[in-house]
Amino acid sequence: MRNKDRLAVLGAGHVGPVIARLAIAAGYPVAIATSGDPDDIALITELVIPGARPRWAGDAIADADIVVLAIPLHRFAELDPGRLAGKIVVDAMNYWPASDGVLTAFEDGGASSRGSSEIVARRLAGSAVVKALNHIGYHELEDRARPAGAPDRRAAGLAGDDPAAVAAVAELTSRLGYDPVRLGGLRAGRVLQPGGPVFGQVLTLPEFERAVHEEARSLR
């Protein structure tokens, strides 16, 4: 157990607070940040994410072992890769042109030919990027979370190129309330994206494995 992992959740919109709440319930120390002054989210954090510490993003990242990117992809370019170097980075973001607008970097070569997390990882070359927590809507992510062994526990997929980081994020996924499904390298994480077979689905482990099996294998 990596009990000492400290989390920084970047993003206090829809999904960031859910991830933060589940992580606090699981015993992780959690800092949460937006792009702005932590004082601006202090009261709301106290009310809706009790136990989370609002911080400046840079400070939250500096003290974290795992940084969760729960910000819109069109804001990703604001992040300084240098600050994230050496960290495990959970990419919970999705490329959604309807709300992100068309992002040339993520269209490069065709969205279908390269996964968004592969493009994120290329920019965050000093970080161990793991795609995870992106494919379940925030309401369901909170409502369907169950402890390990619960008969109605659901699955959540993850993918990454760094085995130690994948192990840490698999443990995080499990402690948050989902059976972690390790799909392979970041490339295999394309099945978790919008348009993929599990995006927006909250499936049991066998259902999940059936849904991704063939596609993930061909992307390994």
Ligand SMILES: NC(=O)c1ccc[n+]([C@@H]2O[C@H](COP(=O)([O-])OP(=O)(O)OC[C@H]3O[C@@H](n4cnc5c(N)ncnc54)[C@H](OP(=O)(O)O)[C@@H]3O)[C@@H](O)[C@H]2O)c1
């Ligand atoms: N909504 C869901 O159900 C869901 C589920 C899984 C994954 N996702 C993915 O998660 C991402 C976020 O979705 P969302 O619906 O939570 O977005 P959202 O409600 O728009 O919230 C975005 C949050 O990110 C913060 N933010 C923006 N730029 C930032 C930066 N540079 N540094 C730190 N914080 C920053 C925003 O605060 P400021 O603007 O004040 O900085 C805001 O708190 C998207 O890529 C989405 O596809 C969403």
